[in-house]
Amino acid sequence: MRKIELFLIFFILPLLAGCWDERLLKNSRTVYLSGFDLVENGDYQTTSIIRDMNISESSRGEISISNQLVTGKGGSIKEASMTIDQSVPGNYDPAKGRTLILGIDVAKGDIYNVLDSLYRDPRVDLNAKIAMTDNSANELITHLSENEVEKGEYLYELIHSSETHSEIQDITLKSIRTYLFDEGKDFMLPYLSKDEEDNEVKIKGTALFNDNSFTGQFLSPDESTLLLLFMETQSPKALLTEQLDEKAGGSVSYNVKSVSRKLKLEKEEKVHANIMLQLDVEIVDYPPDHLDKQETIIFLENRLSKILTEKADGLFKKLAANQSDVLGLGRELIAFHPSIWKEIMGVNYYEHILINPEVKVNVRSSGIIL
Amino acid sequence: MRFKRNKSKKSLINQANLSIENIKSQLNHTSDLKDREIHSNNQIYIILYINSLVDQEKLESKIIKPLIKMENNNILNELYSQEISTAKSDKKAISGLLDGYCLLIKKGRNNEGFLLKTNASTDRDVSEPIVEKTILGAKVGFVESLDKNIFLLRTLTKSPDFTVKKYTLGSSTTTNVSLVYLDHVTDPEIIKKVEQRIKSITLDSIRSEGNIQDCIEDHTVTPFPQLLLTERPDRASANLKDGRVALIIDGSPTVIILPATFMTFFQTPDDYITRWWLGSFFRFIRLISYIIALILPALYIAFVSFHYEAIPLELVYSLQSSLSYVPFRPFMELMIMQFSLELLREASIRLPPSVAQTFGIVGGLVVGTAMVEAGIVSYGGLIVVALTSVSSFVQPNLEMSSSIRIIGFPLMLLAAIFGFLGIVIGVLFVFIHLSRLTSFGLPYFSPFVPLNMEEFKDTIIRVPSWMMYKNSENSPHYKQEKRSRKWKLDESEEPY
Structure with missing residues (x-):
C-alpha cells in the first residue's frame, strides 16, 4: 500500500x-x-x-x-x-x-x-x-x-x-x-x-x-580617455587625435599601446601627487609621413608630450574643482601612506591633494607604412 | 521425482543396460522418435533417433550403410561418425538424443549403447551485424549456432590459451552455454566467480541471454548494464584479449561479455581501426553525447521554469515567444514530446524497412512541426527533444542508451521541482550510484572511481597502441611490448 x-x-x-x-x-x-x-x-x-x-x-x-x-x-x-x-x-x-x-x-x-x-x-x-x-x-x-x-x-x-x-x-x-x-x-x-x-x-x-x-x-570622451590612461585601465584600443600647427601637418591620430605610470605622493603644505605617465603609442593617422626619420619622431614625441601634459593639467583642475577622485588617490594614500591620510581624511580630502601630471610619449610604431 | 532418481541410480550400477522401453516412455512416446532394427553379423542393432533433430543423409550414409556392410562387430572402427561415446545410462542417452545424436544399441545380455553425432544444423550464413554497425570494422556477426560462434571467436583469437567450458543450463528444457576466455590473461578470480554463478542458475528454462544476465549480474536494481551484449566477433575477441570472459548461448546471435565497466560501453571496433586522433575524437563525442542526452531535457526545464535569467537575452525573447502559446508546464511539454518520440521509435522497429523510412518522415517531421504550430510544444522543447534523441542514438550500445531514458525522466522531474538544485542532486545521486556499482567484484566506474590514471589511456581518449602497455604487474592484461616504435631510434642512428 x-x-x-x-x-x-x-x-x-x-x-x-x-x-x-x-x-x-x-x-x-x-x-x-x-x-x-x-x-x-x-x-x-x-x-x-x-x-x-x-x-x-x-x-x-x-x-x-x-x-x-x-x-x-x-x-x-x-x-x-x-x-x-x-x-x-x-x-x-x-x-x-x-x-x-x-x-x-x-x-x-x-x-x-x-x-x-x-x-x-x-x-x-x-x-x-x-x-x-x-x-x-x-x-x-x-x-x-x-x-x-x-x-x-x-x-x-x-x-x-x-x-x-x-x-x-x-x-x-x-x-x-x-x-x-x-x-x-x-x-x-x-x-x-x-x-x-x-x-x-x-x-x-x-x-x-x-x-x-x-x-x-x-x-568629453577625449578627456576621459586621458583620465583612463592615468588610471591605467584603458582598453586595448585608446585612440586619441591631437591638433598640431599647420606647419607640422595638421593633426595626428595615435593609438596608445601601453602605459606605465609612476605615482609619487609627498606631504608638504599640501599633498603633492607627481604622476609621470609614459605612453607607448602607435601612429595611425599622420598624412605628412616620413616617420622613418628620427627628427620627425622626436618632433612628434615632444609635441605630443607637451600637448598631453597641458591637457592633463586642465583635466586634473577640472577634477579638483569637482572634488571627484576618479584616480583613486585617496585609496592610494590609505594603502601606502596612512599617516598622510589620517591628517587629511574627511569628506573633502581631495582639496588637500595637488596633482602634477607629466606625460611622456614614445612613438613605438607607425603602422605598416613609414 | 524421488522414484525417478532411484531408478537412474540403479541403471548406473547396472552399467550399460539400456532399456529401450524406458527411454521411449521418458520421451513420452513422441511420434518423431524413430527406431530401426538392423541385423548384421548375427547381431541385432537398434538405432534410436529423434527424426526432427538428425540429419537424415548423415544417418543413412554414415551410420546405417556402414552398419549393414559391417564385416566384424567392432563398431568403433567401422562407423564414420566423428564423435562416438558410450551411453552409460538412460539419462545420458536421452540427453544425447535431445542434442541430435542417434543412439545405437547393441542388443545382447546387456544392451550396450553408443551415441553417434548425426545432428542436423540449421546454421545460417555469417552476415553483417545489424545493430552494431561500424564503418571500417569486420562485416561479420555472430550467428545462432554455438559451435559456429566459437569458431568465429577462435579464428580471431588464435592462442593456445583460448579455453572453452561447456555448461548445460535449465532443468526442464536445456540450453547449452559456453564460457570462453584466455587462460593466463583473464583473472582466475573472475573465472571462478563466473563459473560459480553460472552453476547456481536453476531456472526452468533459459529463454534468452536476458535470463542469464538477470541471474549472474551483481546489481539488478540499476539502470546501468554490467554485462556487455555484442553481436560482433571482433569486439568479443578484443575483449577476450583484454582479459574478459565471453559467454555464448546456443541459439542466440548475441554474446555476453563480462565483466563490463562503464567505459566498456563507449568503445567500438572503429576506435581501434582508425588512427588514434580520430578514435579519441569519436570516443569523446560519444561521452559528450551521453551527457547531453542525460541532462539536456532537465536543463531546459530548469532554465525555462526557474532560471531564465541565465539565458542570453536574445534567446530569452525567442524562447518566450514560442512558449507563450503552450498551455502546459515545461515538464509536461517535454513529456508529451518524449512520449510521442518513444512511440515513433517503438513503432519504427516493428515496421518493414521500406515503410519505416516514410513513417519516420511523416512521424518526425510532420508531427513535430504540426505540434509546434498547434501550440502543444514550443520550438525550444522540440529542439531539445530532437537533440536528446539524436544524442542517445550515438551510443554504440543499446542497453547503455536506454539507461539514459531511465535516468533522464527522474532528472527531468527533479528539474521541474527544484530547478538547477534538483539537477545537481540528481546527477550527484547518479555518480554515487555509479561509484558503488561493481561488476563481478570489479569497480564499475573505474578508472574514474577509484582513480586509475593508467587506465585513462583507453577511456576518454584512446592513446596510440604502442602507448597502451600496462605498467602494473597485477594487471590482467597482456604486457604489451613497450618499444613498438623502436625502429624510429634505429633509423635515426643510421648514417647518411
Whole structure:
C-alpha cells in the first residue's frame, strides 16, 4: 500500500502547478531596459521597456518585435515596480535588464537609494551597465522605445563599444558597488544625451561623481580617455587625435599601446601627487609621413608630450574643482601612506591633494607604412 | 521425482543396460522418435533417433550403410561418425538424443549403447551485424549456432590459451552455454566467480541471454548494464584479449561479455581501426553525447521554469515567444514530446524497412512541426527533444542508451521541482550510484572511481597502441611490448 501511495505522490507531483519558487518563462514580462527618475514630492518613477517577440501564425515563423513602455511611481524603487506589475499581464521581471539609466535628478542625489533594491534581488544581472542621462530617464527611454525597435540591445551595445574604445570607464552594477562604499575612490558614468538634430541617443562623455552623487560636470570622451590612461585601465584600443600647427601637418591620430605610470605622493603644505605617465603609442593617422626619420619622431614625441601634459593639467583642475577622485588617490594614500591620510581624511580630502601630471610619449610604431 | 532418481541410480550400477522401453516412455512416446532394427553379423542393432533433430543423409550414409556392410562387430572402427561415446545410462542417452545424436544399441545380455553425432544444423550464413554497425570494422556477426560462434571467436583469437567450458543450463528444457576466455590473461578470480554463478542458475528454462544476465549480474536494481551484449566477433575477441570472459548461448546471435565497466560501453571496433586522433575524437563525442542526452531535457526545464535569467537575452525573447502559446508546464511539454518520440521509435522497429523510412518522415517531421504550430510544444522543447534523441542514438550500445531514458525522466522531474538544485542532486545521486556499482567484484566506474590514471589511456581518449602497455604487474592484461616504435631510434642512428 505504502508503495502505491508513494508512487501516486510522485506521479501527481509534476502535475501540480505552482512549485514553490517556480518562475515560468512564459509568464514573465522580461524587462530589457530600465530607467529611474525622481519626480515631485520625492517619489521615484521607474520606466521600463518590456520587449515582446511574436511569431506570427499566418506567415510561418516570421518574427516581429514590439516594445511596450511601462512606467510606475512609488515611494521606493520596489514600490514603483509593484505599480508597474499591476499594469502589465504576467510578472514584471527586471532581472534581464542589461542597462540601467539614472535620470539627472536621481544622479544628483545619492544613487545608492536607487540601486539598493537591485542588489537585494538575487536574480538581477550584476553585469548590467549603468549610465546617466542629462535629462529625465523617462524621456530617453520613451525616445528609444519609439525609434530603436529593431536594434537588439541598442543602449548596451552603445555603452559597450565606447568602453572598448576607452572612452568611458567600465562600470557595471557589480563594480560600481566598490566605488560607492570606498571613501578614497570615485567613479564616472557614461553621460547619455538625446541629440536633437540627429534624433539619436549618444554618449556625450562621462559624468563625474563625488561620493555617491553627480557633480554636475562631465568630461568629453577625449578627456576621459586621458583620465583612463592615468588610471591605467584603458582598453586595448585608446585612440586619441591631437591638433598640431599647420606647419607640422595638421593633426595626428595615435593609438596608445601601453602605459606605465609612476605615482609619487609627498606631504608638504599640501599633498603633492607627481604622476609621470609614459605612453607607448602607435601612429595611425599622420598624412605628412616620413616617420622613418628620427627628427620627425622626436618632433612628434615632444609635441605630443607637451600637448598631453597641458591637457592633463586642465583635466586634473577640472577634477579638483569637482572634488571627484576618479584616480583613486585617496585609496592610494590609505594603502601606502596612512599617516598622510589620517591628517587629511574627511569628506573633502581631495582639496588637500595637488596633482602634477607629466606625460611622456614614445612613438613605438607607425603602422605598416613609414 | 524421488522414484525417478532411484531408478537412474540403479541403471548406473547396472552399467550399460539400456532399456529401450524406458527411454521411449521418458520421451513420452513422441511420434518423431524413430527406431530401426538392423541385423548384421548375427547381431541385432537398434538405432534410436529423434527424426526432427538428425540429419537424415548423415544417418543413412554414415551410420546405417556402414552398419549393414559391417564385416566384424567392432563398431568403433567401422562407423564414420566423428564423435562416438558410450551411453552409460538412460539419462545420458536421452540427453544425447535431445542434442541430435542417434543412439545405437547393441542388443545382447546387456544392451550396450553408443551415441553417434548425426545432428542436423540449421546454421545460417555469417552476415553483417545489424545493430552494431561500424564503418571500417569486420562485416561479420555472430550467428545462432554455438559451435559456429566459437569458431568465429577462435579464428580471431588464435592462442593456445583460448579455453572453452561447456555448461548445460535449465532443468526442464536445456540450453547449452559456453564460457570462453584466455587462460593466463583473464583473472582466475573472475573465472571462478563466473563459473560459480553460472552453476547456481536453476531456472526452468533459459529463454534468452536476458535470463542469464538477470541471474549472474551483481546489481539488478540499476539502470546501468554490467554485462556487455555484442553481436560482433571482433569486439568479443578484443575483449577476450583484454582479459574478459565471453559467454555464448546456443541459439542466440548475441554474446555476453563480462565483466563490463562503464567505459566498456563507449568503445567500438572503429576506435581501434582508425588512427588514434580520430578514435579519441569519436570516443569523446560519444561521452559528450551521453551527457547531453542525460541532462539536456532537465536543463531546459530548469532554465525555462526557474532560471531564465541565465539565458542570453536574445534567446530569452525567442524562447518566450514560442512558449507563450503552450498551455502546459515545461515538464509536461517535454513529456508529451518524449512520449510521442518513444512511440515513433517503438513503432519504427516493428515496421518493414521500406515503410519505416516514410513513417519516420511523416512521424518526425510532420508531427513535430504540426505540434509546434498547434501550440502543444514550443520550438525550444522540440529542439531539445530532437537533440536528446539524436544524442542517445550515438551510443554504440543499446542497453547503455536506454539507461539514459531511465535516468533522464527522474532528472527531468527533479528539474521541474527544484530547478538547477534538483539537477545537481540528481546527477550527484547518479555518480554515487555509479561509484558503488561493481561488476563481478570489479569497480564499475573505474578508472574514474577509484582513480586509475593508467587506465585513462583507453577511456576518454584512446592513446596510440604502442602507448597502451600496462605498467602494473597485477594487471590482467597482456604486457604489451613497450618499444613498438623502436625502429624510429634505429633509423635515426643510421648514417647518411
